[in-house]
Structures are given as structure tokens and as C-alpha cells.
Amino acid sequence: MLRNYIKISFRSLQRNRLSSVINILGLAIGLACALLLYLYIQDEYSFDDYHRDQDQIFRLESSDRGKGNVHFPAFVGPLLKNNYTQVATTARLGYFFGAVSLSVGKKTIEQKKVWYADASLFDILHHQPLVGNLKKALIQPNTMVLTRSLSDKLFGTPKMALGKAIEIANKPYRVTAVIEDTPKNGHLKATAFVSLSSLKTVHPESLSDKNRYTFPTYIKLKKGASPESIQPTLVSLFEGNMDKNYNLNKTIQLQMHLTPIKDIHLFSQIKAGRDYARRGNLNLIYIFTSIAVLIVLIACINYMNLATARSTERAKEVGIRKVVGSHRIHLIQQFFVESLLMASLALVVCLSLIEVFLPSFNQLAQKSLTINYYNPWTLGGLLGGIILVSLLSGIYPALILSTFKPYLVLKGKFSRSRQGNSLRKALVVFQFSISLVMIICTTLVYRQMQFVRQKSLGFDKEQMYVVSLWGLKDGVQHKTLRSEFLNHAGVQRVAFTSEGMQGLNSVMKLMIEQPDGSKKEVEVLNTRITSNFIPNMGVRLLKGRNFGETYEKSAIVNEALVKVQGWKEPLGKIVNGQRVIGVIEDFHNESLHKAVPPMVLFLNEDNNSQYALPYVFLKLHPKNMQRTIAHIKNVWARNNSGGKFDGMFIDQHFAKYYRADQRQGKVFLIFSLLTVFIACLGLFGLATFNAWQRSKEIGIRKVLGASITQILTLLSSNFVRLILIASVIAFPIAYYLMNQWLQNFAYQTTIHWGVFIIAGGLILLITLSIVSIQSLRVARVNPVNVLKEE
Incomplete structure (x- = not known):
């Protein structure tokens, strides 16, 4: 039939x-x-499905003043392990900001996605070992674990990498293990892990400062334990161990919760822009x-x-x-x-x-x-x-x-x-x-x-080039750099800031005067600048005046902050102990997905050292820009101490958002x-x-x-x-x-x-x-x- x-x-x-x-x-x-x-x-839903005991693995997250956060002070990880019997182990990550220079002999490469990590990280997140003992790999300071691709790039094979030394910022780190490259369907992308205990000799204050929120924290619960058994007491435990001057804004209560590792990619409550993890939509x-x-x-x-x-x-x-x-x-x-x-x-x-x-x-x-x-x-x-x-x-x-x-x-x-x-x-x-x-x-x-491509951003973004000054020789002064940069017809204006374009997202809590005269801690974007930053960027001054050439204890705020605070007359108001002398038009420093947030600009007290204001904004002439950029790189090379040149047009910065x-x-x-x-x-x-x-x-x-x-x-x-x-x-x-x-x-x-x-x-x-x-x-x-x- x-x-x-x-x-x-x-x-x-x-x-x-x-x-x-x-x-x-x-x-x-x-x-x-x-x-x-x-x-x-299917690929999106498969993220982090390769970890053993994945149902027991969580990431600590919080919401503070209505914004999500995945970063905590260094003490939080050990605190959780010591206070909850349900917790099997915890592990912290630490940042290397930007690309890291790795040197082996005469070979130096720039590598991104290098992390500090606790030794216990490998007890929580699964990584396939190739050589070395992962359980002991990061216990000692100045040790590191490489991925296969990085070890091949530096040494040829994983076996040849084992026991060798790699210099980072003139400090040697010994390779104690090599792992397989992190899977493409993992939320955490890494090329190397450096022992977190190394921070004791590099940045000791980062581990002891209870107000430094820079450490993502993972938690592995014991079999049979549920996150609901510890979540209700997380906030009280955290606040009880903060310094006495810890001042939490009670208008929006802090909340802390454990997010299953399988949910980070698609279901985390943290906005993608505030997360280091690879996020889906x-x-x-x-x-x-x-x-x-x-x-x-x-x-x-x-x-x-x-x-x-x-x-x-x-x-x-x-x-x-x-x-x-x-x-x-x-x-x-x-x-x-x-x-x-x-x-x-x-x-x-x-x-x-x-x-x-x-x-x-x-x-x-x-x-x-x-x-x-x-x-x-x-x-x-x-x-x-x-x-x-x-x-x-x-x-x-x-x-x-x-x-x-x-x-x-x-x-x-x-x-x-x-x-x-x-x-x-x-x-x-x-x-x-x-x-x-x-x-x-x-x-x-x-x-x-x-x-979004055509909308005015509130400043002149055309031919604006931003260069990081990190990596220059000690003692290089802004006056010298400005003079050298301007020694070319293609460079029209020069201004220095404490943050790059992306760094203008830097959030701090400042004491700001309220309409009734009281003072209240408010979360705002802020940066330090030289006095010519506002005219250099083409930002419109709506009220008051710009900073003078000499240092003065004052601040300039944007329209968004004036509206949020409800100020009828912003001039003369006090922001973090400094008097407001001007109001600028709102300008965008990130994508149009978000509204312009409240912002405060301060004049920097030390305008000489490149480390005080480590970013320079250069307005270029539209003709022969390749020659102009070559000149900028030459200035960098003459003052370089071994770092990597890092420059980009602001257009490129905004393009990545879309x-x-x-x-x-x-x-x-x-x-x-x-x-x-x-x-x-x-x-x-x-x-x-x-x-x-x-x-x-x-x-x-x-x-x-x-x-x-x-x-x-x-x-x-x-x-x-x-x-x-x-x-x-x-x-x-x-x-x-x-x-x-x-x-x-x-x-x-x-x-x-x-x-x-x-x-x-x-x-x-x-x-x-x-x-x-x-x-x-x-x-x-x-x-x-x-x-x-x-």
C-alpha cells in the first residue's frame, strides 16, 4: 500500500x-x-551548560539605587564562605583594565581578557586542564594560568609554557598551568588568569578597601542547598561588615541575590552595559x-x-x-x-x-x-x-x-x-x-x-581623536605634550581629562545640595578636566562661566543634574564641597539607548602629570588626517615607556554601541x-x-x-x-x-x-x-x- x-x-x-x-x-x-x-x-540557550554541578553555581548580584551591579568589595567572597554553612566555596575575579603587555624575553604582546582570580575559581567554573595542577595553580602570588591559544602564541606549546616566567609591568609571573581555550558558549571570556593574591604586592589597597567595588564573586553551594536559604540575610550580613562611615541611601533599598550561572547570559537582571559577561538578548x-x-x-x-x-x-x-x-x-x-x-x-x-x-x-x-x-x-x-x-x-x-x-x-x-x-x-x-x-x-x-547616527550628541564629534596616556614615561607633563601635539597643522585643539570617552561613564556618589538647603548623597557621572575641555569639545555653556586657567574649587554641572535636583537657580549650589559656576548642555557619552545622566565636571588640581589626567582629546583638521595621526603616534613614541598606543576616533566609540x-x-x-x-x-x-x-x-x-x-x-x-x-x-x-x-x-x-x-x-x-x-x-x-x- x-x-x-x-x-x-x-x-x-x-x-x-x-x-x-x-x-x-x-x-x-x-x-x-x-x-x-x-x-x-539553541546556541544562546546553551551558554554555560558545560560546567559540572551547574545547578549549584551562582553569581552574586545586587541592585543599588535602582541599578544592577556585579562588583563587590574583596571581603565579600570570604565573608559568605565563613558565615554560611550552605556555601561550599567562593571565588573572586579582579580586573586588568584594558590590554595587558605580556613579555617573554624580547617578545612582547598586548593581550585582552586577562583576569586576576582566586585559586578556587577552578573548583567552581569548569576549565579543561592541559598541563599543570589547576587545584594548586593560583595559590601562590605571582603565578598565572594561560589558555592554549595564548601559550601557543608565547611559547609554541602548552608543555613548553609550564614553569616559564612572563613579565607584566616589570614583575615576573610563573606559568603553573595551561587550560583549553574557554568555550565560545561561556559567559566569561579569558585568555589568562593571574593569582588574586598577587594584588597584595601590586595594589594592596584594592583588597582591603571596603568601598572599592571591583570584584565579581562566584558562589558554589553544597549539594541540596538552595539559594533561597541565604538570600534573605545577604544584605544585613554585607551592611554589618561595612565601615562605620558606610552611608547607604535608604530611599531605594539595597537588594542582593544569587543568579544561577545558566541564567547569566539571557536572564540576569543586570543590564548588559554594566556587566563584563557575554550577554544575550x-x-x-x-x-x-x-x-x-x-x-x-x-x-x-x-x-x-x-x-x-x-x-x-x-x-x-x-x-x-x-x-x-x-x-x-x-x-x-x-x-x-x-x-x-x-x-x-x-x-x-x-x-x-x-x-x-x-x-x-x-x-x-x-x-x-x-x-x-x-x-x-x-x-x-x-x-x-x-x-x-x-x-x-x-x-x-x-x-x-x-x-x-x-x-x-x-x-x-x-x-x-x-x-x-x-x-x-x-x-x-x-x-x-x-x-x-x-x-x-x-x-x-x-x-x-x-x-541615532544623525542625531546631535551635544558636542562636536567630527574629527575628534582620543588617546590614552597610560604607558608614557614618568614625569611627562601636559604642557610638553600639548606643545608637541600642536606642533602640527593637523592638530587644532588639545584638552586633557581624567577619563576617556568610555570612562566618562564613571559613577561616583557625591554630596549634593538639595533645593531645601540640605545635603544628600547622589549618584552622578563625574570627571576631572582641563579648562579648555568644554570649548575643545564644542559643548554649549548655557549658564554661568567656564573654568579659569588657574585651579579653583568649583564645579560645572549638566542640564540633567539640574532637572533631577529641581534647582531653579543652579549657580552657587554646592556639589561635594565645591560651588557650581556653570551649566552645560547635555551631551551624550554613550549610546542613545540611554538618556543623558546627571554629570559633574571638576577642574583638576594637578594639570602637569600625565597620570592625573591620563587622556587627551585632540580636534583634528579634516585634511590629511593619516599624516596627523602619524604625528600623534610619533609624539607618543618619543615619550613612550613600553606601553601600547591606544587611540581612537569618537565616531568609532559610538559605532560599537550600535x-x-x-x-x-x-x-x-x-x-x-x-x-x-x-x-x-x-x-x-x-x-x-x-x-x-x-x-x-x-x-x-x-x-x-x-x-x-x-x-x-x-x-x-x-x-x-x-x-x-x-x-x-x-x-x-x-x-x-x-x-x-x-x-x-x-x-x-x-x-x-x-x-x-x-x-x-x-x-x-x-x-x-x-x-x-x-x-x-x-x-x-x-x-x-x-x-x-x-
Whole structure:
């Protein structure tokens, strides 16, 4: 029986080549899109699944004044272990800020993602050892663990690295172990770990200062212990061990909690910008899941529509089969086998498309996704997917076709049901609606990206170049550097600050005078500057004056701080013991996802040492910038003590904030185009069958004097009505979705009605083009050739 079903299914495919090609191609593209998105989603959910005892591993997190934090003073880790019997062990990480210079003999390389770490880190986070004993590797000061890639870069092989010394800031560190590179689906990226006890000789105050929040802390609970058993007392334990002058703002209470390691990537409450970990976007997962489901549904709808549209052609076949003894269940089985065969052929094409386009998708999504065809889960998923698609696309046509009455069909009295026509129209409306939503959303995403690129940032960012002065010789003075930098026509202005552009996000709690005269601790951004920083950056002074050349105990604040504090007259107010002498216009120092926060600028007391103000902002002339940058590097080289030159345009600083949004926009655009293409494939097939099924009606109308234009209008009018209905459905949905997405930005483009009109017009144009081309072919046929068959 099955062999007969398969043979008939192949014959049906050959006999109806156009619909077969449309269905197989549409399903193949739909399945390929869904599979790519599934691989992406699966990878996102797989983060940190390789750790042993992962259900017992947590990261300490807090919310302070409404903001999340993953950094704590150094004493917190040992404090938790000593006070909770449920805690098996804890481990702390410490930062090397920026790239680290690693020297072996005459070889020096710059390496990022180097961490200080407790020896117990390897008892919590799983790392595959290659050489050395991980349990003892970081117990002693001045020891370090390398990853395979770093050991290969410095020594050639892991075995050759063991026991060797690496110099960091003129101090030797002995390599005690080498581990495999950290997995790509791990939240913590590292190239090397240095023993945390080394800080006792490098920065001893960092381990003893209870107000230095710089240590991420991991906790491993004992088997059977739950985080709920210790979370309620975390805050009281922490506050009870702080210094007496610890001043917590009780208006928003501190909260501390344990986040499972598996939840860090997607579900942590900490905002990605305040976290060192690789973070995913849960909303993006939901969007991709929806797109994958919708694309497959649209492809299945194509099959359903074409199968039911061809019902008159299959009616006599069904009638004869019933006459010779076939039961309804046999007919349903036959049509299900046809859809299963179609889906199987589509899968073969789909996998071929995956092999071709997966590298490009990986590059776009910044992933390393692969398909393991020998994995039982993969095989089971593909098989289950094919069966599901076959059921979705084939069950309705099978049920409809199997209900035909043989005596009516064989007498030629069969006519298509109104219910079938109504459902087919409803499915076409669904396809049009999804296509419209995708087009509108894609357009608005690109409008928002264009908006953030063009919006004024509140300062002159053009040709502004920032250079870090860390690594210069001791004693180099700002006056000397300014003179040397300006000794080139390409450098127009020079100003120094205590923070780089990203460092302007540095948050401190300052005592600020309130409208009622009282003082209150407020969390603000702050930096120290030279007096020419404000004019150099092109920031507008709204009230008061700028700093003078000589040091004065004063402060300049931005509009945001004035609004937050409710000051009617900000001049003369006291900020951290210093009088406000000016108010500047708000300027952005990070992405437009966030509103400009309150900011305070202080004039630096020591303007001579490069370590007091270790960043320089240089305004460059737009001509011959490469030569100008070469000059800046030469100045750096003449004063360099062995560090690495670190300079960048401010444009580059802002561009990185939107890379993820731009990647998402590209992915969304590609899948939107594919969605529309699949829908157009189905529309092409449906328009073709619709035109040929009405060929006799068209012939009669032509005989009665109808023009080709009238016939095209007649055949297109139904589709125009369906587009109008789809627009009524799609426009509110698209508006709601984009309004929600734009909430991620503090500054947003407008959702202009023109976008909806253009999207609707585009779908209308595509539809009319497809329908008209097919209708024109039928309308041009000589009516004599059509009617003589009657």
C-alpha cells in the first residue's frame, strides 16, 4: 500500500510541475530559515551548560539605587564562605583594565581578557586542564594560568609554557598551568588568569578597601542547598561588615541575590552595559522564534492553498478511487504521503541551502554554528520537523479532498465549496499581513538606526581623536605634550581629562545640595578636566562661566543634574564641597539607548602629570588626517615607556554601541525579504491557477466585448480587497511591536504614517504585478480555442 502511495505521489509531482516547484522551493527556504534561527536560539540557550554541578553555581548580584551591579568589595567572597554553612566555596575575579603587555624575553604582546582570580575559581567554573595542577595553580602570588591559544602564541606549546616566567609591568609571573581555550558558549571570556593574591604586592589597597567595588564573586553551594536559604540575610550580613562611615541611601533599598550561572547570559537582571559577561538578548530570541514559526507557516499555507485550489483537478481521481473501494482513511493517507514526500524533498534542498549559507549567517550573527547530522537529537528534530510540516500543510487538503461525493464528481456536478474559498482567502490575508508587518518593522528599524547616527550628541564629534596616556614615561607633563601635539597643522585643539570617552561613564556618589538647603548623597557621572575641555569639545555653556586657567574649587554641572535636583537657580549650589559656576548642555557619552545622566565636571588640581589626567582629546583638521595621526603616534613614541598606543576616533566609540542593533537589523531585513519572497511564490501559483480556472469565463467576457484592461481589473480586484483587509490587521500590530521595540531607546524616531503607506503600496504593487502577468497570459488566449472545448 505504502509503495503505491509513494508511486502515485511521484506521478502527481511530475504532472503538476509548477505547483511542485513552488511548494518545494517555498518549503525549502522556509525550513532553511527556521533551521538557521533554531541553531542560533539553541546556541544562546546553551551558554554555560558545560560546567559540572551547574545547578549549584551562582553569581552574586545586587541592585543599588535602582541599578544592577556585579562588583563587590574583596571581603565579600570570604565573608559568605565563613558565615554560611550552605556555601561550599567562593571565588573572586579582579580586573586588568584594558590590554595587558605580556613579555617573554624580547617578545612582547598586548593581550585582552586577562583576569586576576582566586585559586578556587577552578573548583567552581569548569576549565579543561592541559598541563599543570589547576587545584594548586593560583595559590601562590605571582603565578598565572594561560589558555592554549595564548601559550601557543608565547611559547609554541602548552608543555613548553609550564614553569616559564612572563613579565607584566616589570614583575615576573610563573606559568603553573595551561587550560583549553574557554568555550565560545561561556559567559566569561579569558585568555589568562593571574593569582588574586598577587594584588597584595601590586595594589594592596584594592583588597582591603571596603568601598572599592571591583570584584565579581562566584558562589558554589553544597549539594541540596538552595539559594533561597541565604538570600534573605545577604544584605544585613554585607551592611554589618561595612565601615562605620558606610552611608547607604535608604530611599531605594539595597537588594542582593544569587543568579544561577545558566541564567547569566539571557536572564540576569543586570543590564548588559554594566556587566563584563557575554550577554544575550532575550527579546531577540522571542523575535527570532516568532519569525521562524511564521516563515514555516507561510510556506505551509502555500501548499494548502495550491492543493485546495487544484481540488477540481483531483476531484475525478478521488471519485474513481472511492468507487473502486477506497475508504476516506486511505485517501487521507494518500494525500498525507504526498505532503510528506514534498516536505522530504524540501528538506534535501533545505540542507543544501544550509551548507551554502551557514558560513555567511555565522559571520553576520558572530557565531560558530554547525549541524551535527550524527547527533540523535538533530536527526530526531529534523524527522519531527518534517512530520509536523507535513501535517500542517497536508492535513487540511487531505480532509477536504477525501469528503468529495463520487456520484456528484463523476456526473460533473462538483463545485468548489464556499468554505474552501473563504479559508483560502483568509490564509492569503494572513500571508499579506505577516509580509506587511515584516516590511514595516524592518523599515522602522533602519529609520531608528539612521536617526541615532544623525542625531546631535551635544558636542562636536567630527574629527575628534582620543588617546590614552597610560604607558608614557614618568614625569611627562601636559604642557610638553600639548606643545608637541600642536606642533602640527593637523592638530587644532588639545584638552586633557581624567577619563576617556568610555570612562566618562564613571559613577561616583557625591554630596549634593538639595533645593531645601540640605545635603544628600547622589549618584552622578563625574570627571576631572582641563579648562579648555568644554570649548575643545564644542559643548554649549548655557549658564554661568567656564573654568579659569588657574585651579579653583568649583564645579560645572549638566542640564540633567539640574532637572533631577529641581534647582531653579543652579549657580552657587554646592556639589561635594565645591560651588557650581556653570551649566552645560547635555551631551551624550554613550549610546542613545540611554538618556543623558546627571554629570559633574571638576577642574583638576594637578594639570602637569600625565597620570592625573591620563587622556587627551585632540580636534583634528579634516585634511590629511593619516599624516596627523602619524604625528600623534610619533609624539607618543618619543615619550613612550613600553606601553601600547591606544587611540581612537569618537565616531568609532559610538559605532560599537550600535553594532548589535545593526546586525539584528540586517538579519531582520534578510528574513523579511525571504518571508515576502515565499509569500510571492504562493501568490504566483495561486494567481496562475485562478486565471486558468476562470479561462472560460474570460473567453465569454471577451466574446461579449470586454477589454483586456477590464479583465485584468476583474481578476485583480479580489486580491486588492485582500490586501486592504490585511493592511487593517497588520498596521496596528506593526505599530504596537515597533512602539515596544523603540522603548529600548531613550531617543526615538517617529513612527510616521508614510512608512505604513509605502509598505502597503509595495505589497500592492508586487501583488498586482504577479496577478497581472498571469492574468494577461490567459486574457490574450483566443476565446475560440477556450470555448470550443465546451
